[in-house]
Amino acid sequence: MTKKGHPIGVVETQYLTFAEGTDPLRLESGQTLGPVRLAYETYGHLNEDRSNAILVLHALSADAHAAGHHKGSRDPGWWDALIGPGKAFDTDLYFIICSNVIGGCKGSTGPSSLNLKTGKPYGLAFPIITIGDMVEAQRRLIDFLGIDHLLCVVGGSMGGMQALQWSASYPGRVRSVIPIATALKNSPQQIAFNEVVRQSIMADPTWREGNYYDYGQPEKGLAIARMLGHITFMSDQSMEEKFSRRLKNGNYSFKFGADFEVESYLRYRGDNFVKRFDANSYLYVTKALDYFDVSNGRLIGANGCERIRFLVISFKSDWLYPPYQSQEIVKELKRKACDVTYCEIASTYGHDAFLLEVKEQTNLIRPFLDKTFHGYEVAEYAI
Amino acid sequence: MTKKGHPIGVVETQYLTFAEGTDPLRLESGQTLGPVRLAYETYGHLNEDRSNAILVLHALSADAHAAGHHKGSRDPGWWDALIGPGKAFDTDLYFIICSNVIGGCKGSTGPSSLNLKTGKPYGLAFPIITIGDMVEAQRRLIDFLGIDHLLCVVGGSMGGMQALQWSASYPGRVRSVIPIATALKNSPQQIAFNEVVRQSIMADPTWREGNYYDYGQPEKGLAIARMLGHITFMSDQSMEEKFSRRLKNGNYSFKFGADFEVESYLRYRGDNFVKRFDANSYLYVTKALDYFDVSNGRLIGANGCERIRFLVISFKSDWLYPPYQSQEIVKELKRKACDVTYCEIASTYGHDAFLLEVKEQTNLIRPFLDKTFHGYEVAEYAI
Numbered sequence: 231m232t233k234k235g236h237p238i239g240v241v242e243t244q245y246l247t248f249a250e251g252t253d254p255l256r257l258e259s260g261q262t263l264g265p266v267r268l269a270y271e272t273y274g275h276l277n278e279d280r281s282n283a284i285l286v287l288h289a290l291s292a293d294a295h296a297a298g299h300h301k302g303s304r305d306p307g308w309w310d311a312l313i314g315p316g317k318a319f320d321t322d323l324y325f326i327i328c329s330n331v332i333g334g335c336k337g338s339t340g341p342s343s344l345n346l347k348t349g350k351p352y353g354l355a356f357p358i359i360t361i362g363d364m365v366e367a368q369r370r371l372i373d374f375l376g377i378d379h380l381l382c383v384v385g386g387s388m389g390g391m392q393a394l395q396w397s398a399s400y401p402g403r404v405r406s407v408i409p410i411a412t413a414l415k416n417s418p419q420q421i422a423f424n425e426v427v428r429q430s431i432m433a434d435p436t437w438r439e440g441n442y443y444d445y446g447q448p449e450k451g452l453a454i455a456r457m458l459g460h461i462t463f464m465s466d467q468s469m470e471e472k473f474s475r476r477l478k479n480g481n482y483s484f485k486f487g488a489d490f491e492v493e494s495y496l497r498y499r500g501d502n503f504v505k506r507f508d509a510n511s512y513l514y515v516t517k518a519l520d521y522f523d524v525s526n527g528r529l530i531g532a533n534g535c536e537r538i539r540f541l542v543i544s545f546k547s548d549w550l551y552p553p554y555q556s557q558e559i560v561k562e563l564k565r566k567a568c569d570v571t572y573c574e575i576a577s578t579y580g581h582d583a584f585l586l587e588v589k590e591q592t593n594l595i596r597p598f599l600d601k602t603f604h605g606y607e608v609a610e611y612a613i
Numbered sequence: 614m615t616k617k618g619h620p621i622g623v624v625e626t627q628y629l630t631f632a633e634g635t636d637p638l639r640l641e642s643g644q645t646l647g648p649v650r651l652a653y654e655t656y657g658h659l660n661e662d663r664s665n666a667i668l669v670l671h672a673l674s675a676d677a678h679a680a681g682h683h684k685g686s687r688d689p690g691w692w693d694a695l696i697g698p699g700k701a702f703d704t705d706l707y708f709i710i711c712s713n714v715i716g717g718c719k720g721s722t723g724p725s726s727l728n729l730k731t732g733k734p735y736g737l738a739f740p741i742i743t744i745g746d747m748v749e750a751q752r753r754l755i756d757f758l759g760i761d762h763l764l765c766v767v768g769g770s771m772g773g774m775q776a777l778q779w780s781a782s783y784p785g786r787v788r789s790v791i792p793i794a795t796a797l798k799n800s801p802q803q804i805a806f807n808e809v810v811r812q813s814i815m816a817d818p819t820w821r822e823g824n825y826y827d828y829g830q831p832e833k834g835l836a837i838a839r840m841l842g843h844i845t846f847m848s849d850q851s852m853e854e855k856f857s858r859r860l861k862n863g864n865y866s867f868k869f870g871a872d873f874e875v876e877s878y879l880r881y882r883g884d885n886f887v888k889r890f891d892a893n894s895y896l897y898v899t900k901a902l903d904y905f906d907v908s909n910g911r912l913i914g915a916n917g918c919e920r921i922r923f924l925v926i927s928f929k930s931d932w933l934y935p936p937y938q939s940q941e942i943v944k945e946l947k948r949k950a951c952d953v954t955y956c957e958i959a960s961t962y963g964h965d966a967f968l969l970e971v972k973e974q975t976n977l978i979r980p981f982l983d984k985t986f987h988g989y990e991v992a993e994y995a996i
Contacts (some may be wrong), residue, residue, distance in 0.1 A: 259865075261867075354869075357867070358865075358868065415858060416858075417849060417852070417853060417858075418852040418853055418858065419844060419847075419853075421873050421875055421876065422843075422844045422852065422875050423844060425840070425871070425875070425876045425879060425880075426837060426879070429833075429836075429837050429840065429880075430813060432869070433817065433833035433836075433837055434816065435818060450812075450816035451816065453812075454809060454816055454837075457805075457808070457809050457812065458841065460805075461809065464802075466800060466802045469800070470801055473801040475799075475800075475801065475906065484740070485741065486811060486815070486896060489903070489904075490804050492801040492804055492805050493805070493808045497808075500812075513869060517869065520872070520873070521865055521872075523858065549932065552849070
């Protein structure tokens with residue numbers, strides 16, 4: 231456990247298994263899933279009245295390892311820049327929880343997990359998972375940890391969708407929500423990109439209708455899917471700054487090799503992804519994104535969420551989840567007279583900005599959490 | 614031949630073969646190509662002093678059939694809305710020429726053509742082609758037609774690059790240039806999309822290193838490549854207007870089928886493309902796009918192009934070739950004191966707008982051509 235003022239240091243992933251036997255998880259599809267294992271990590275200490283817990287929700291291909299280091303590894307968690315003593319999510323003040331989504335492949339139950347009925351990995355026998363199902367699994371973890379009310383649910387991209395889903399499913403259990411670079415629903419363009427991603431994986435004959443676990447990943451299809459992903463995560467400008475038209479070997483090859491640095495980079499990122507992420511999980515998680523839709527009043531349920539405070543953050547150069555989609559969240563909340571603060575950060579990093587814009591996000595999140603925690607009134611922010 | 618005031622009606626594609634024997638086409642790669650066949654069509658009549666010829670240049674997957682109908686077909690040419698009597702390119706006044714690019718697969722020599730050395734289709738033995746090489750082949754066609762000076766060279770997207778290349782390679786032979794929805798060079802983001810397109814084709818095992826002609830196209834890889842292309846040709850807004858989140862069958866399938874109309878549409882467009890375009894040609898033509906670069910003074914050669922008039926057109930919602938890239942063309946031309954008019958059309962169609970925005974483009978192009986033809990001064994336009 232972290233000592234006050236000390237860096238998070240080495241952390242261990244923990245596991246919770248539930249929904250066993252006669253009490254499976256009932257999914258939105260009507261199917262059931264059980265047993266369900268959740269991988270999760272925590273940072274900081276839960277206070278006596280259990281009022282300082284923050285649930286951090288991850289994006290597409292991330293995991294429960296949001297901060298600190300794993301033993302023997304120098305790689306910090308994916309949001310380490312924002313979680314720790316004195317950081318945006320201050321572990322001296324708050325108890326931070328992050329769990330891997332179901333359907334994923336980082337310790338929580340997903341298509342690569344063992345199907346007890348067959349003794350083999352699920353593959354496509356795994357049921358379709360929604361953002362609502364992910365949240366339902368997280369709710370069981372929060373119950374297990376003995377937390378009635380979360381001080382905050384927060385996440386970027388798909389993490390932001392889960393945060394919004396928490397306010398829709400359990401308005402009585404969250405005091406604040408920070409949806410970052412996200413949307414009430416995927417647009418047809420976002421669905422279209424995800425569909426190309428899925429088709430790319432499924433077109434690879436080594437995908438074998440999802441039953442590739444005895445043979446290895448559908449490498450080419452998955453790598454191409456991720457290459458496309460990376461283009462959408464960056465902005466035109468950030469690619470220009472990072473690569474411009476620089477050539478790998480100074481001259482055009484007049485062949486179909488990787489002439490430009492941007493081509494090598496994408497190939498590298500694609501190949502690398504194959505080593506760390508399950509192809510079937512990519513199918514399931516992108517489908518969950520596409521099915522998500524809390525527009526048309528679904529964000530604010532019958533019980534309302536008037537007492538929940540919202541901080542909505544978008545990034546100017548994010549063309550995958552553009553600011554107008556965050557503004558739609560704000561409009562939906564304002565229509566229900568919710569307490570909402572909105573900020574568009576003038577970043578050039580594109581969608582990746584939620585991982586990279588540390589200072590600007592910290593400046594918004596710290597005072598927002600502080601005032602939520604202490605129950606103060608909050609003013610509208612603007613940068 | 615078209616009669617004055619009459620619709621273009623039925624047209625026939627014509628063919629010119631050159632660069633045979635000891636006089637092959639010398640390519641930018643240093644390789645040679647010959648014999649070279651060009652498919653081309655013409656509309657309207659060349660006047661006595663041969664001063665009314667306009668060369669129309671096509672984009673990625675189009676062909677020489679820009680206007681009118683082929684016998685037995687009801688499908689008009691790809692720019693029929695802009696070419697014909699009383700249209701933007703008025704066939705009562707001008708002689709319009711359009712030829713298929715080399716490297717393509719619509720009648721001109723490309724990777725699917727017979728390699729006389731082997732008696733088999735070229736496949737990857739076909740040399741890498743540049744936009745400069747395409748223009749060099751067109752120049753031979755223009756020579757063959759006995760035209761010293763082109764009244765105008767015009768095209769959208771890759772067609773716009775060829776138009777710019779004409780002013781760079783043969784400034785003395787063009788009186789005006791209309792580059793539409795194009796750029797001085799592909800940005801790293803554009804290169805990145807093209808690289809994903811190429812990888813998708815080459816990852817398909819039925820591509821067989823380009824030697825698939827005895828077996829049929831690499832269908833899946835090519836279809837996915839084209840699906841991605843279609844996303845980049847449309848805008849977020851035009852996809853929203855066309856598809857929104859409408860479901861094919863009213864409900865989520867909770868399977869990996871095509872739930873959303875946008876998914877079915879993309880699959881249909883992908884599958885359709887496989888029937889009409891050669892996979893290897895897609896590799897060659899996208900590579901030509903990526904290699905194109907007339908920035909840094911290369912657009913205006915030593916001889917200058919001060920006497921050439923330019924009309925540069927971009928579309929507000931085009932995120933594949935965004936307006937800022939057209940503005941870079943304008944800046945480059947203004948730096949050399951060229952006569953240039955720029956207009957950004959407030960279209961929601963995205964990159965496809967150069968095929969769809971008929972009225973706005975006609976309003977710009979007709980007076981521009983008229984004044985070029987009659988030598989009048991031209992004012993700056995604004996919409």
